[in-house]
Amino acid sequence: MTMPETNTGTEALRPHAEDAFAHELKALEAADDRPRPARWKLSPWAVATYLLGGELPDGTVVTPKYVGPRRIVEVAVTTLATDRALLLLGVPGTAKTWVSEHLAAAVSGDSTLLVQGTAGTPEEAIRYGWNYARLLAHGPSREALVPSPVMRAMAEGMTARVEELTRIPADVQDSLITVLSEKTLPIPELGDEVQAVRGFNLIATANDRDRGVNELSSALRRRFNTVVLPLPATADAEVDIVARRVDQMGRALDLPAAPEGLEEIRRVVTVFRELRDGVTDDGRTKVKSPSGTLSTAEAISVVTGGLALAAHFGDGVLRPSDVAAGILGAVVRDPAADKVVWQEYLEAVVRERDGWKDFYRACREVTP
């Protein structure tokens, strides 16, 4: 994984997908001779290749962006090609946002037409707002209109993204219905409308685990094709995902790569998987599950945090003591119940395990 970073000159902490992987996209575009839907930068086949990885005829290696079942990516890309909206569903940390960003980057070359869903997302964020100074000065006009990312995507035939759709209040969610079924956004104040041009589509992500979500109305749900992103099927796959992302993030944060870290990553993933599944990897011992989701994304942040610790305060090698505190924080969400779960796990599983002595000691130290 030695890939030149193309940062488009800016010192972005987290470059957009289309910038970070610009050379891959360019190579794919050059190699791609298959038919493309209107205003698509790449053909559906090339988009799938961009996400799943592969080697192009000219020797360019496309890194896999999504490690998981091939069919999920294929169905997602195909959905976008059939102008149906795509809903990516899954528990937290299953790379929903990641997939949606890269899909938008590959299809439209722009992943920034983004509406972040929160409990306070107003209708303006999905439809349009007004520049009030101009509105007062000149009265209602197209110039006084502040278009939302969705509106821009419709006008320009791009891919819009809505993150955390289920966090958005139900009435605001439903303003998407007209957009998705009529492919038009009326502006009654001007007696006008914005019609979506070919190439417009929308990717929404939602998670079905968190508390405090607003269920999608069935009217809206019907407008989406749903793809459920699963948790990594095997420990090896999960270790691979964590290592890959940690590597990418580490480079963005100027952290030294840790070749010996793989063992520690495997350990973190093992702990997360065992606690999540409620049974040890060998299938022999039952353990209690804590209240947190313990997603792959959390494992990634634990390892990244550990790497930073190791780089700045340690000898640069990822050690058990670097990840112990992070794991504790991820596991113990509820101070009373989860602590019991964690201590039981430490005593019953970790202590007995061969080669885990350092890890056990480190965990004991940080566990209050």
Added chain:
Amino acid sequence: MTPAAPGPLLLGVRHHGPGSARAVRAALDAAGPRAVLVEGPPEGDALLDLAADPGMRPPVALLAHAADDPGRAAFWPLADFSPEWVAVRWAQEAGVPVRFIDLPAAHTLAAAGEPEGERDSGARDSVRLDPVRLDPLAVLAETAGYDDPERWWEDVVEHRGTPGERYDPLGAFEALGEAMGALREAYGDGGHSRDLIREAHMRQRMRAARREFGDAYAVVCGAWHVPALRAKTTVAADKALLTGLPKVKVETTWVPWTHRRLARAGGYGAGIASPGWYAHLFAAPDRPVERWLTKVAGLLREEDRQVSPAHVIEAVRLAGTLAALRGRPLAGLTETLEAVRAVMCDGSDIPLALIEDRLVVGDVLGEVPDAAPAVPLMRDLTRQQRSLRLKAEAQDRELELDLRKDTDAAKSLLLHRLRLLGVDWGTPTASRGSTGTFRETWRLRWEPELSVRVAEAGIWGTTVLAAATARAEADAAGARELGEVTALAERCLLAGLSDALPAVLRALADRAALDTDVARLAKALPALARSLRYGDVRGTDAAALGTVASGLAERICVALPPACAAGLDADAAAELREHVDGVHGAVGLLADADEGLRDRWSAVLRTLASRDTVPGLIRGRAARLLLDDGRLPGEETARLMGLALSPAASPADAAGWIEGFAGGGSGGGTLLVHDERLLGLIDAWLTGVPERAFTDVLPLLRRTFGAYEPGVKRTLGELVRRGPGAPPAATGPGAAPEGFAPELDPARADAVVDLVRLLLGAAPGSEPAAPG
């Protein structure tokens, strides 16, 4: 005739491929051969006429079994969409001869029987001779860049020949034959050395056909065999391969089959994962994907999911685009299912599992005309099925039987006998309404493999009755554990196998003598006693059964006390308590035959009730059983209860005692209502339980008292509220009622004995059981 390759028309197919089937039909239509040869055992030739019978509905299988060992059998399943079936039907419609040309089953079965030295005739380890050879296709598919050979075949062959686009019907077969030729050159026999013999036989049969029809005949066989059949070999070489093969006498017949059996998961599966989908592809006149998704939508609507035509439209579009993305000519099963998941199922796998089960595999049961030769046992079964009006159906069906009716009793006998033979057509289930002994509820489900079981059971006899009797006797002799034999004995009684019973009972007595586990003995006794009591034994030697049962009871009396004292945990105690109850009931039923038994059993109960190491639950139960039998005086009962509930006893054990003594369902509540002394003891104990322990015993107490009838609960509540010191309202056994002397006056009591005897209809003079 094929202009390119002179000689017979060789149609290499994939077994059970709908595309192959279509192509075969088109090719036969185009070439019009004068005879058709099909891969399959020549023994089936005689049965081919039946394929044209209107009563024949695929999926069916050609069954060949060794005449002397029906357990050694092989099947050639055929569905509507099997190319072989299509070829057979085509020939019959065109009025040309059709023959099977594979190696005779006589040889394959003989060869398959050889390496196995010892065979368990009861087990269903029939030799599976699967003629499907899929591996060569994997190589071709890999060469073409496919990871899944099935998908490759679908794309290259199955999805061809859809109406509207007319290919050269023979071209595909030629191309495929050439590809296979290249493969066979590279791989030889591919590790299937038997194929060489089979192919030699096929060539011999082809030579015979050439003498008769010239080159104007067609051969339908697995694509793998095509190059070998085209190869030039000498008659002598083929003959040499075929001489000296072992041989058995073989009988063949048609048996009904199902889609489930065709599917890979099935026991005698034909190796295809999606028979329902293939049947659809074969049957759909046009637009297979649209029709399929409409079918899926229909199923989902039946299951109350909201699926609109708009959903179907979107699913069709998604499936089509997905196929295009993957570079496939037409959406296949994977694409349509993924489209269904994304569009109709909200990305969930649960409704998809339903679709897989009901549509992709499907619930189709074939039918075979009555004229098909049957194994003798099968004929007997069919006769009984007809006379009892029990139809063999693949769907689950519930059957309620009232054993007082003759037909229902006969049905019950038949089903029980079949179960003894390992033909689990019906499984007994718990009756919903009545629990009377004259009722039985069965769940019926005819699986095609049951035909196989019937064929296997044929070695036991020629009728269901004779076969079941023989089987029961053999099983009894071979049984290792007591439980097996007692179960067998009861099943013999249920199945009315009076001839088998002596042998079974002998085995039962032997096993009981050797068995050391009292729980197993205790479990066996009630069934025996029941059978004896209710006269389930029709004309059997009831005395023999009674002797066996008494012997069993004796053994239990010896073994029970030590078993109960051996430091049992709560679950084991609860289980043993059930056994104590069961044995008590059984002893009550057996007592007519053996009066001494009742006394011995009472002694056992007394031991149990008074031994401290026995768990409270069992002690309480034993005390109660003794009390009910009038063998425990009231004083003694109160003493035992006082001991059990004294502060030294652990609260949990005491609560167990109460559960055993006064547990719901046994009239314990009424007992407490009528005997305030006992109620007072419980009340005093309960108020004395420490607070900490109270929460521990509460669930147990709740279970005990919660089961009482509302009236009893209310009365108890009132009694307790009134307090223990109040005058007793009623009398209990042992307590001296108001206005009576504390002891009975024997002289005065004797005066009424004669009258009571008269009322009870007992013979005067006989001594009633002495109350304890």
